[in-house]
Amino acid sequence: MSKFDHTEIDDVIHGRLRLGIMAYLSTVSPAPFVELKGKVNATDGNLSTHLTKLEEAGYVRIEKTFSGKKPLTLVHLTKQGRASWIAYLNRIQSLLSAAE
Amino acid sequence: MSKFDHTEIDDVIHGRLRLGIMAYLSTVSPAPFVELKGKVNATDGNLSTHLTKLEEAGYVRIEKTFSGKKPLTLVHLTKQGRASWIAYLNRIQSLLSAAE
DNA sequence: GCATCTACTTTGCATTTCAAAGTGGATGTC
DNA sequence: GACATCCACTTTGAAATGCAAAGTAGATGC
Numbered sequence: 121m122s123k124f125d126h127t128e129i130d131d132v133i134h135g136r137l138r139l140g141i142m143a144y145l146s147t148v149s150p151a152p153f154v155e156l157k158g159k160v161n162a163t164d165g166n167l168s169t170h171l172t173k174l175e176e177a178g179y180v181r182i183e184k185t186f187s188g189k190k191p192l193t194l195v196h197l198t199k200q201g202r203a204s205w206i207a208y209l210n211r212i213q214s215l216l217s218a219a220e
Numbered sequence: 221m222s223k224f225d226h227t228e229i230d231d232v233i234h235g236r237l238r239l240g241i242m243a244y245l246s247t248v249s250p251a252p253f254v255e256l257k258g259k260v261n262a263t264d265g266n267l268s269t270h271l272t273k274l275e276e277a278g279y280v281r282i283e284k285t286f287s288g289k290k291p292l293t294l295v296h297l298t299k300q301g302r303a304s305w306i307a308y309l310n311r312i313q314s315l316l317s318a319a320e
Numbered sequence: 321g322c323a324t325c326t327a328c329t330t331t332g333c334a335t336t337t338c339a340a341a342g343t344g345g346a347t348g349t350c
Numbered sequence: 351g352a353c354a355t356c357c358a359c360t361t362t363g364a365a366a367t368g369c370a371a372a373g374t375a376g377a378t379g380c
Contacts, residue, residue, distance in 0.1 A: 122259045122260070124241075124244045124260045124261075125240065125261040126239065126261065126262070127261055129236050129239070131236060134234075136231065136234055136368095137226045137368085139315070140225065140315070141224075143224055143318055147318060153327070154326090159222045160225060162226070163370055163371090164327075164329080165328090165330080165369070165371075165372090166368075166369055166370070167328090168328065169330090169367095188377095189376080191327055193327075193328070212312070213316070216309055218243055218247060235337085236337095237337085253359070254358070264339085264358075264359060265339055265361080265362090266337075268359065269336095269360085269361090270337090272360095289346055289347090290357065290358070291358055292358085322379105323379085324379075324380100325379090326378095328375090329372105330373070332369105336366080336368085337364105337365085337367085338364090339362100340361105341361085341362080342359105342360080342361070343359085343361090344360105345357090347354105348353105348355075349352105350351100350352100350353095
């Protein structure tokens, strides 16, 4: 199987916005919805849908709590999410490093 | 602007299949259509449409020649394509390296 | 008590992706 | 010498994806 084979790339992580989400969560987890939104420069709706997708894949866990009286949504990177992230990193690094 | 901002990622290059195409072309240019197809594990139709997209973006140039009597389509990475590829590499490396 | 704000979710449209079907010329096959 | 088949792509239409506008629900201001 070729190093350039796109089917080996995890599509759930590879989506542009989701890539940003995963990268950020790999450094800060859990992260509040609003903080994440600012970091990845997403609209509310867009972030919400992509988080749902990541949650369905088992890569993040959504925790709904409160900060005082306000709702506070925390996004946790799951163990599986971290493992998939590492795998993605390795995959993409080898693809990119082929191109020096 | 955040390092995790997905809007800074070149969407034309970032598409899974196109990423493979660009990576391969960055090492081998020009590459024949059929060779490329094998390397990136694409179907004919899929490769054809993505090449059109890359061509419209000015990242590749399609040259139609013959190998004996058979049609031979060569895909060249353009100067602009290479520049955008380098920019993409830098962009994505910094995103990924944030996640150690 | 009405309007506004904050923190999300839902919805519907527009774009993108994909592979099956199509095209067109060269090459066997009898 | 016609008919089928193969090779090298392109076109097409259906399905998935991405996006932001509109919607929801509770808290806060006036």
